[in-house]
Amino acid sequence: MAEFLQFFFSGLTVGAVYALVALGFTLIYNASDVINFAQGEFVMLGGLSTVFLAMAGIPLPLAALLAVLLTIAVGIALYYLAIEPARGASAVSLIMITIGASIFLRGTAQVVFDKRFHSLPPLFGSDPIRWGGAAILPQSLVVLAGAAIIVVLLWLFIDRTLLGKAVIATAANRLAAWLVGINTRQIVGLSFAVSAGIGAIAGILVTPITLTSYDVGTLLALKGFAAAMLGGIGSALGAVVGGLVLGMLEAFSAGYVSSKYKDAVAFLIILIVLFAIPNGLFGRGKVERV
Amino acid sequence: MREPASHRLALLGALAVVIVLMPLIFPSAYYYRVGALVFIFALAAVGLNLLMGFAGQVSLGHAGFLGIGGYAMAIGPVHLGVPPWASLLAGAVISAVVAFIVGRPILRLKGHYLAVATLGLGVLIAIVLTNEASWTGGPDGMSVPRLVLFDWAVRGSQQWYWISAATFLVGAILAFNVIDSPTGRALRAIHDSEVAASVLGVDVARGKLAIFVISAVYASVAGSYLALINGHVTPDIAGFLRSIELAAMVVLGGMGSILGSLVGAAVLVVLPQTLTILHDYEHLVLGLILMGVMIFLRQGIVPSLAAAVSGRQT
Numbered sequence: 001m002a003e004f005l006q007f008f009f010s011g012l013t014v015g016a017v018y019a020l021v022a023l024g025f026t027l028i029y030n031a032s033d034v035i036n037f038a039q040g041e042f043v044m045l046g047g048l049s050t051v052f053l054a055m056a057g058i059p060l061p062l063a064a065l066l067a068v069l070l071t072i073a074v075g076i077a078l079y080y081l082a083i084e085p086a087r088g089a090s091a092v093s094l095i096m097i098t099i100g101a102s103i104f105l106r107g108t109a110q111v112v113f114d115k116r117f118h119s120l121p122p123l124f125g126s127d128p129i130r131w132g133g134a135a136i137l138p139q140s141l142v143v144l145a146g147a148a149i150i151v152v153l154l155w156l157f158i159d160r161t162l163l164g165k166a167v168i169a170t171a172a173n174r175l176a177a178w179l180v181g182i183n184t185r186q187i188v189g190l191s192f193a194v195s196a197g198i199g200a201i202a203g204i205l206v207t208p209i210t211l212t213s214y215d216v217g218t219l220l221a222l223k224g225f226a227a228a229m230l231g232g233i234g235s236a237l238g239a240v241v242g243g244l245v246l247g248m249l250e251a252f253s254a255g256y257v258s259s260k261y262k263d264a265v266a267f268l269i270i271l272i273v274l275f276a277i278p279n280g281l282f283g284r285g286k287v288e289r290v
Numbered sequence: 291m292r293e294p295a296s297h298r299l300a301l302l303g304a305l306a307v308v309i310v311l312m313p314l315i316f317p318s319a320y321y322y323r324v325g326a327l328v329f330i331f332a333l334a335a336v337g338l339n340l341l342m343g344f345a346g347q348v349s350l351g352h353a354g355f356l357g358i359g360g361y362a363m364a365i366g367p368v369h370l371g372v373p374p375w376a377s378l379l380a381g382a383v384i385s386a387v388v389a390f391i392v393g394r395p396i397l398r399l400k401g402h403y404l405a406v407a408t409l410g411l412g413v414l415i416a417i418v419l420t421n422e423a424s425w426t427g428g429p430d431g432m433s434v435p436r437l438v439l440f441d442w443a444v445r446g447s448q449q450w451y452w453i454s455a456a457t458f459l460v461g462a463i464l465a466f467n468v469i470d471s472p473t474g475r476a477l478r479a480i481h482d483s484e485v486a487a488s489v490l491g492v493d494v495a496r497g498k499l500a501i502f503v504i505s506a507v508y509a510s511v512a513g514s515y516l517a518l519i520n521g522h523v524t525p526d527i528a529g530f531l532r533s534i535e536l537a538a539m540v541v542l543g544g545m546g547s548i549l550g551s552l553v554g555a556a557v558l559v560v561l562p563q564t565l566t567i568l569h570d571y572e573h574l575v576l577g578l579i580l581m582g583v584m585i586f587l588r589q590g591i592v593p594s595l596a597a598a599v600s601g602r603q604t
Contacts, residue, residue: 035402035405082581082585085585086584086585086588089584089585089588090588091348091401091402092342092348092537092541092545093541093584093588095348095350095405096537096538096541096542096580096584097580097581097584097585099534099538099580100576100577100578100579100580100581100584101577101581102577103573103576103577103580104573104574104576104577104578104580104581105577106573106577107570107571107572107573107574107575107576107577108574110570110573110574111570111571111574218530218531222409222413222530225406225409226406226410229402229403229406233402233403260421261417261421263413263417264413264414264417264418264421267410267411267413267414267417268410268414270406270407270410271396271407271410271411271414274399274403274406274407274410275395275396275398
C-alpha cells in the first residue's frame with residue numbers, strides 16, 4: 001500500500017505538469033488550429049530564466065514573476081513573428097514552423113544560459129511528509145495546488161469574462177467571431193500569451209523536483225502533446241485528465257514493470273488509445289463535410 | 291509543382307551529370323562524405339515524400355525505420371553472423387513488416403492524430419534501441435563492420451559517394467514509377483480527396499498502406515547506408531529530432547517534388563556542417579532558417595522557385 005501511494009503521488013505530480021503542458025497545447029489549438037511544438041520550451045524558459053534571474057541577485061518571487069512575463073513575451077512574439085505571417089499555410093508547414101521555433105528557443109537558451117542542470121529551492125523545504133507509509137515532497141503538493149489554481153482561474157476566465165467568451169467564440173468559428181466584431185487576431189495572440197504563461201509557471205513549480213536544463217522542453221512537449229491527444233485534443237477537461245492519467249500510468253509502469261521503459265509505456269498507451277478510441281477520451285468525433 | 295513525365299528523363303540525366311561533375315570541385319575527401327550523406331538522406335526523404343507529398347499522410351516517426359535499417363547492419367553481422375548485404379535486405383524486410391503491421395491502424399487516423407501516432411511509433415523504436423543494450427549496445431551504440439562485396443571492401447568517402455549517388459538515382463527512378471503506377475494514381479486521388487477517391491472505388495486503406503510500407507523500406511535502406519558510412523550506429527539515428535529532420539527535408543524541398551527532396555536533404559545536411567563554425571549558435575540559426583523558409587517559401591524551395599521562374603516567363 002505504501003508503495004502504491006508513493007507511485008500514486010509521484011504520478012500525480014508529474015501528471016499535473018503534463019496536464020498544464022497539455023492545457024497550453026489545447027488553448028493554442030482551439031484558438032488557431034496550430035499544434036505548438038514549442039510548448040515544452042515555455043516550460044524550460046520559465047524554469048531556467050527564474051534560476052538565472054535569481055542567480056543575478058533578484059529575490060526569488062520577483063525572479064519567478066519576471067520569468068513568467070518574459071515567457072509570455074516570447075509566446076506573443078512567437079505568434080506575431082512566426083505564426084501570424086504564415087496564416088493559411090498547411091498544417092504540416094505550421095508544425096514545422098513551431099518545431100523551428102522550438103529548436104531556435106533551445107539554441108538561444110543554450111547560448112544565453114548554459115548547458116548544465118539547474119534547480120530551485122523548494123518553497124516549503126525538502127523534508128518529506130510521511131503519509132500512509134509514503135514520503136511526499138512538500139513541493140509535490142505545491143505543484144498540485146499550483147496546477148489546480150491555474151485550472152480554476154482559467155475556467156473562471158473562459159467561463160465568466162467577456163474576453164473568455166470571445167476566446168470560445170474564436171475557437172468555435174473564427175470567421176463568425178470576426179464577423180460579430182471580435183478581434184480574432186488579438187484573441188489568438190492572447191491564447192499564445194496565456195499558454196506561455198501556464199507553461200512558464202509549470203516550469204517554475206516543477207524545477208525544484210525534476211531540475212531543468214536547456215533541453216528539457218522536447219520530451220515534455222511530446223508527453224504533453226500525447227496527454228492532450230489522450231484526452232481528446234481541443235478539450236480542456238480532456239487535457240487535464242489526459243495529463244494526470246499519463247503521469248499515473250508512467251509512474252505505475254516505472255514502479256511495477258520497468259523504469260527503463262517508463263517513457264515507452266506512455267507512447268505505447270497513446271498508440272493503443274488512438275487505435276481503440278481515435279478521438280481520445282473527451283474529444284468529439286468530427287463529421288467530415290464533403 | 292510535380293515533375294511532368296516528359297521532364298523526368300531530362301531531370302535524371304541532369305542529376306547524373308551533376309553527380310559526376312561535383313567531385314571536380316571537391317577540394318578534399320570530406321566533401322565526398324558530405325555528398326554521400328546528402329544522397330543517403332535524400333533517399334529517405336524521397337520515400338517519405340511519396341507518403342507525405344503524394345498520399346498526403348504525415349509521418350513524424352520515419353527515423354524509426356532509419357534506425358531499424360541502421361541497426362540491422364550492426365546486429366546482423368556482429369551477433370548473428372549474417373553478411374552485410376543480407377543484413378541490409380533483412381533490415382528492409384523487417385521495416386516493411388513493421389510498417390505493414392502498424393500501418394493499417396495508424397493510417398486510419400487523420401491529421402494531428404496521425405502525426406502523434408507516427409511520432410509515438412518512432413519514439414518507441416528509439417527507446418527499444420536504447421534499452422536493449424545486450425543487442426544494441428545501449429545509448430553508446432555499436433560499431434558496424436565494413437561492407438565487403440565479392441572480396442572488395444568498401445572503404446573511404448569517395449566510394450561511398452558513388453554508391454550513395456547511384457542508389458539515390460535508382461530510388462528516384464523507382465519513385466517515379468510508383469507515382470505513375472495505378473497505386474500512385476490512386477494515391478494522388480487520396481491526397482486530393484479521400485472521400486471522392488473511395489466513392490470512385492479506390493481502396494484507400496490499401497493504397498495508403500502500400501505507400502507506407504514503400505516509404506519505410508526507403509528509410510531502412512538509407513539507415514543501413516548511414517550506419518555503414520559512419521561505421522557506427524547510436525539510438526540517435528531513430529530519435530525524434532531525426533524524424534523531424536526527415537519531415538523537414540520533404541517540406542523544405544517541396545512536398546510532392548522528388549527533386550525537392552534532394553534539395554531539402556542537401557540544405558539540411560550541408561547547413562549544419564557549415565554552421566559548426568558558429569559553434570553554440572548552430573541550433574539558433576537552424577531554427578531561424580527552418581521558420582524563415584516555412585514562412586516565406588510556403589510551397590517549399592523547389593516548387594516556389596519553379597513558380598517564380600515560370601511566372602517570369604509568362
